[in-house]
Amino acid sequence: MPAETVSVTGWGRTAPSAARLIRPRTYEEAVAAVRDCGVRGGIPRGLGRAYGDAAQNAGGAVWDMTGLDRIHVVDVADGTVLCDAGVSLHRLMEVLLPLGWFVPVTPGTRYVTVGGAIGADIHGKNHHVGGSFARHVLSFELLTADGTIRTVAPGTPLFDATAGGMGLTGVILTATVRLQPVETSLMAVDTERATDLDDLMARLTATDHRHRYSVAWIDLLARGAATGRAVLTRGDHAPLDALPARARSAPLAFRPSRLPPAPAGLPGGLLNRATVGLFNELWYRRAPRARTGELQPLPAFFHPLDGVPHWNRVYGRSGLVQYQFVVGHGHEDTLRRIVDRISAHRCPSFLAVLKRFGEADPGWLSFPRPGWTLALDIPAALPGLGALLDALDEEVAAAGGRVYLAKDSRLRPELLTAMYPRLADFRALRAELDPRGALVSDLARRLAL
Amino acid sequence: MQDAFGLPQSLLVLGGTSEIALATARRLIARRTRTVWLAGRPSAALESAAAELRALGAGVRTVAFDALDPDSHETVLGKVFAEGDIDLVLLAFGVLGDQAHDERAPTAAVRVAQTNYTGAVSAGLVSARALQTQGHGALVVLSSVAGERARRANFIYGSSKAGLDAFAQGLGDALQGTGVHVMVVRPGFVRTRMTAGLPKAPLATTPEEVAAAVELGLRRRSEVVWVPGVLRVVMAALRHAPRGVFRRLPV
Numbered sequence: 001m002p003a004e005t006v007s008v009t010g011w012g013r014t015a016p017s018a019a020r021l022i023r024p025r026t027y028e029e030a031v032a033a034v035r036d037c038g039v040r041g042g043i044p045r046g047l048g049r050a051y052g053d054a055a056q057n058a059g060g061a062v063w064d065m066t067g068l069d070r071i072h073v074v075d076v077a078d079g080t081v082l083c084d085a086g087v088s089l090h091r092l093m094e095v096l097l098p099l100g101w102f103v104p105v106t107p108g109t110r111y112v113t114v115g116g117a118i119g120a121d122i123h124g125k126n127h128h129v130g131g132s133f134a135r136h137v138l139s140f141e142l143l144t145a146d147g148t149i150r151t152v153a154p155g156t157p158l159f160d161a162t163a164g165g166m167g168l169t170g171v172i173l174t175a176t177v178r179l180q181p182v183e184t185s186l187m188a189v190d191t192e193r194a195t196d197l198d199d200l201m202a203r204l205t206a207t208d209h210r211h212r213y214s215v216a217w218i219d220l221l222a223r224g225a226a227t228g229r230a231v232l233t234r235g236d237h238a239p240l241d242a243l244p245a246r247a248r249s250a251p252l253a254f255r256p257s258r259l260p261p262a263p264a265g266l267p268g269g270l271l272n273r274a275t276v277g278l279f280n281e282l283w284y285r286r287a288p289r290a291r292t293g294e295l296q297p298l299p300a301f302f303h304p305l306d307g308v309p310h311w312n313r314v315y316g317r318s319g320l321v322q323y324q325f326v327v328g329h330g331h332e333d334t335l336r337r338i339v340d341r342i343s344a345h346r347c348p349s350f351l352a353v354l355k356r357f358g359e360a361d362p363g364w365l366s367f368p369r370p371g372w373t374l375a376l377d378i379p380a381a382l383p384g385l386g387a388l389l390d391a392l393d394e395e396v397a398a399a400g401g402r403v404y405l406a407k408d409s410r411l412r413p414e415l416l417t418a419m420y421p422r423l424a425d426f427r428a429l430r431a432e433l434d435p436r437g438a439l440v441s442d443l444a445r446r447l448a449l
Numbered sequence: 450m451q452d453a454f455g456l457p458q459s460l461l462v463l464g465g466t467s468e469i470a471l472a473t474a475r476r477l478i479a480r481r482t483r484t485v486w487l488a489g490r491p492s493a494a495l496e497s498a499a500a501e502l503r504a505l506g507a508g509v510r511t512v513a514f515d516a517l518d519p520d521s522h523e524t525v526l527g528k529v530f531a532e533g534d535i536d537l538v539l540l541a542f543g544v545l546g547d548q549a550h551d552e553r554a555p556t557a558a559v560r561v562a563q564t565n566y567t568g569a570v571s572a573g574l575v576s577a578r579a580l581q582t583q584g585h586g587a588l589v590v591l592s593s594v595a596g597e598r599a600r601r602a603n604f605i606y607g608s609s610k611a612g613l614d615a616f617a618q619g620l621g622d623a624l625q626g627t628g629v630h631v632m633v634v635r636p637g638f639v640r641t642r643m644t645a646g647l648p649k650a651p652l653a654t655t656p657e658e659v660a661a662a663v664e665l666g667l668r669r670r671s672e673v674v675w676v677p678g679v680l681r682v683v684m685a686a687l688r689h690a691p692r693g694v695f696r697r698l699p700v
Contacts (some may be wrong), residue, residue: 008628014453017585018628040584052453058534058628059584113485198471292530321453381669386454386480442585445534446450446458 013319017058046113052409121164134163163363197228202334235448455667457536464542514566
């Protein structure tokens with residue numbers, strides 16, 4: 001198999017490392033790649049949307065799984081799909097929406113693979129009712145370090161270690177996923193404004209259960225009484241009878257539009273306090289105080305940033321850091337304090353989002369747990385950012401919360417066991433399954449996973 | 450591994466008693482660094498430097514390393530890298546020499562050149578190869594403004610740093626795309642033991658300020674760092690000053 005040594009980063013474009021990039025086109029090639037991985041091992045990579053170093057492997061191999069991209073079986077009656085791990089959610093939507101089915105969970109981008117969705121055990125705006133992605137996985141085939149392919153079913157230790165296991169238990173080759181039936185490809189969206197953080201939490205607590213999808217965009221540059229002001233968008237798949245007559249002829253059309261990509265080589269500092277402050281002000285002002293039942297295309301509701309390919313380039317050479325944490329119910333004070341600190345530090349973060357999670361998921365290293373999760377993008381070059389995030393980690397850990405490994409690029413390793421109590425089980429399973437450490441990533445090295 | 454801000458978890462200092470290197474190590478230990486190797490000639494000073502860093506919470510080991518013995522570099526540094534990945538190599542050894550004396554004692558002058566330049570060429574290449582094999586890491590080379598343009602007052606030292614600086618820049622270009630980041634640091638006059646007794650130069654700086662500049666440079670993945678930053682402009686002017694003028698300047 002051809003391999004070239006390339007510099008690899010995550011979506012945040014920080015901390016590059018060099019690896020041999022190998023793109024298996026068959027399961028046999030994947031098995032061969034794992035068997036011949038060499039002393040510095042290998043790690044599967046999908047579409048590279050993890051922000052940090054989860055799909056990097058310095059000095060070793062990175063297996064680009066997007067070459068395994070076939071959809072094998074769509075069961076239109078039962079609503080399941082069997083596909084290769086390298087198939088993207090975008091592709092699934094293209095194929096499944098016209099048949100009246102939708103993916104069970106989608107994150108803020110469609111450009112993630114099924115394998116990556118399981119490896120990071122991704123969540124979406126429906127977590128409070130639907131849980132994480134792996135909850136909808138009926139089984140998957142896993143190529144483990146010894147070169148064998150195992151069929152893994154939910155409820156087994158290997159399933160729970162792999163869901164959220166960041167690719168470190170093996171290479172997922174195929175997966176069977178349960179789908180969500182939809183009548184149309186449009187969303188009926190309710191929008192409202194919250195004047196501050198307490199107002200926002202009250203609204204989410206009171207009425208989240210009425211919607212399948214819910215998220216709040218929060219203005220972290222607002223200060224004083226407006227700290228934590230937000231725009232809530234909540235929606236459901238629009239039923240056929242909600243569509244205007246002319247749209248009913250093609251209710252399941254899926255035609256996402258894309259702008260030209262952001263150019264390479266943009267300077268840093270474009271996203272600063274002035275530009276982001278202005279953006280946030282306009283975003284808040286243009287949102288209606290209260291509007292119900294607005295019809296939006298799926299991409300506009302779920303994946304607004306997918307409209308600008310390579311939007312991460314806007315952060316310039318030094319890249320961006322994404323910080324996402326969760327704290328449980330009853331720790332609202334911690335959330336308030338963290339929002340205050342971010343606001344006081346004047347982090348130029350646009351499109352920070354707050355969401356209320358539902359039940360925890362079974363994956364040992366799965367991120368979600370019941371409570372509040374806040375996610376924000378910050379330019380990595382912001383002075384004092386490292387120390388600020390370290391301090392926030394302490395608050396999160398003290399409240400029994402955790403940060404999301406798929407987004408992490410800078411956590412202090414000492415805090416990991418407090419954040420992920422099942423880490424010892426995960427390490428033990430890896431030690432048994434993969435004694436020579438064939439599956440390893442920069443993330444695993446940095447945090448000693 | 451280095452994190453998103455370029456902060457290393459493991460550090461190898463070549464020239465383990467360098468005040469600039471130790472100030473940098475203290476700063477990095479306060480953030481992410483947990484493993485430190487201090488390489489230098491075995492001495493009480495090296496051991497006490499290690500003890501000082503240990504007190505800050507890092508695991509510190511010393512290793513016998515002599516810049517003047519390039520034949521040993523492969524073995525000595527190979528052992529360090531065999532113990533685990535090194536995220537940051539700080540090439541910090543160097544001697545100032547005694548210009549007036551060394552002009553009359555060519556063998557002494559050669560020792561300055563061998564320490565600062567050929568020793569660094571050897572250690573730099575050995576480190577670069579090891580970093581390239583592990584696919585990540587940074588090599589930070591302590592150069593000097595003295596290498597930017599040789600001065601009458603210290604051209605032996607200056608020429609050795611000029612060679613080192615050019616070598617490190619070329620090495621950085623050679624390592625593009627390998628995951629290894631080479632950063633050249635050019636401090637001005639730094640108040641340390643090495644410069645004690647010398648007349649104070651303008652724009653003097655301290656080891657702590659150099660350490661802060663190194664941390665910032667790592668975050669930005671800079672290729673050249675001047676300390677203080679204004680020296681970049683000052684030296685650009687001095688570099689282009691006509692020879693006759695430069696010779697008469699009180700620098």
